[in-house]
Amino acid sequence: MDLPHQHVERLLQRKFDQDIRKHYFRGLEFAEPAGDPGWFGPGSAVWHVHSHTEALIFGLQCAAYIERLDPSIYWMGMHHSRLVKRDDQGNAIPAVDPKGAAVRLGHSIAFFIGTAYGNTESAERVARTVRAMHHTIKGTRPDGAAYDADDPQWLRWNYATVVWGIATAHELYHPNPLRGKKLDRYYGEFIRVGHALGGTDLPTTKAETLDCLHSYLPRLALTHGAAMATGPNLPMPQSAIDWAIRDTMPRWAKQLIGHTDPNPIERAARRAIVWSAINGLHTAAGPAREFREAQQRVKNGTTVPHTEPSYVPGTDPQVSRADIERSFAASSL
Template identity: 85%
Template sequence: MDMPHQVLEQMLQRKFDKDVRRHYFKGMEFAGPAGDPGWFGPGSAVWHVHSHTEALIFGLQCAAYIERLDPSIYWMGMHHSRLVKRDPKTGIAEPVIDPKGAAVRLGHSIAFFIGTAYGNTETAERVSRTVRSMHHTIKGVRPDGAVYDADDPDWLRWNYATVVWGLATAHEIYHPNPLRGKKLDRYYGEFVRVGHALGGTDLPTTKAETLECLRSYLPRLALTHGAAMATGSNLPMPQSAVDWAIRDTMPKWAKQLIGHTDPNPVERAARRAMVWSIINGLHTAAGTTMEFRQAQARVADGTTCDHTEPTYVLGSDPELSRTEVEHSFA
């Protein structure tokens, strides 16, 4: 590695450490115990997909975009999330993203998907338990009188399908060595363990099943105010360029819902090439994360088993207040 590249990598890794690792990776273990493959282990499709951190982060944004087409998701965020700004006097949420809240949300998401992918077994179990505990506190009523509950099996299925679709599609388009066909279906089949760990049932396990699962929710979806304000012409540059790349990953029916039209094939290919260069340029500059390198070293001499499975039994979590849950993130 030449010196300028080495210096740049160190700068980016220090930034990741300052902004993400020291705040959201507390108590997570990747280096030991030796031989513990965690939920996936070496040679897994999940290790291959999630080790490209920049494509992973982009995929999370793709998942969040399509996820909020469910009005219940939108109101869960308005009522419970720090992602949106709130009136300091009334506490009432405004349909405007709070940059600080968005950074916290992203930090927790990165930690979860890195921790479950190549943390040891105890780490994967712990971060999943924390997320489940947060879900248990998210219950309420939309302004139209519809009840929402983050533990509802239908919601969990929709949430899971949007996440695995976003991550897998971002990988398929922007990873320099993407899995395709049956190899990509292997990722869908492996990742379902994460959905089960969060309480999901009857989850899709292939790309085709995931597409059908997402499409089946169309009758209950809508273009919410928040989604409309975060799309296309409503955004300044460079946000609009990133927004285009996110919308480009969506199924055809979802694009129709938000009024997105694909450009001609040549322009689309050029736009994707530009985004590919940015995502992979950042990945090349930053290098592989320390956590993935530690996981590789953890199993370098072999594993104690192929992988371990999530142990969550539906309904077995203790009841915690939101404050108690938030303390568990520390």
């Protein structure tokens, strides 16, 4: 007979199976071949950080919030993303489409689990898919400025927001967080993901990442989308989640959006509530199946400590947006 916590774990894993795995993990291999470490492998900081799925997902929300302070990213989303609602003529409405957001989250989870725990070919596969989408995202903002998702400056900003969001969420909400030089190992390892997406001149430590983010301040602004997604008028529990996301931002970014930290006692209390929620879910759900399969894959050792992404910028074949969308649709059946 199942104990209560075992029953809850089975329910949460079943929901993850139905909502995420069967739609977005197709074609990804975590259990084979034996000895293949993938891009990171056992003992890596990335395996430790990404093994806490709930903190990882929260970190991705933190990254998404800060990255859209770049007006170009805001307009990339308005013009190309399934995240935003659209009217009958296909024009973007500055509001989140729940169905589109669910699809975007599913693909994001598959990417960050696939690159962390997948075998080498699986990591390469999900990176190729994301690069193919990036290659199609080009256009012009209403103010006349051009944007291009393959622009090295954009890739550097996007990379820095992602690694900062995940690492900071880990520091705050993982029950056994890496700190100091151990956390810098994560920053140094994760750069492989940035290189796989075409990034260059990427930061490799927490301090470098903070400097990188701050260097973009003259290019940033409080966009309409960011303004609508923050503030005291959001309904509960959305306002509590929004506060926790904004709490992870650097001080200058908080100033940009008009966010003020509460006093230290209240801030600690708020963080404790969020910590309990995130870790309660993680305890109930248990370790991700993909992490357990990857551990089994290398239980008898690896052929090398880790493999490296093979992408050479400029070598991808041209794939149309329509073909990519059909591929996404097929993977979501």
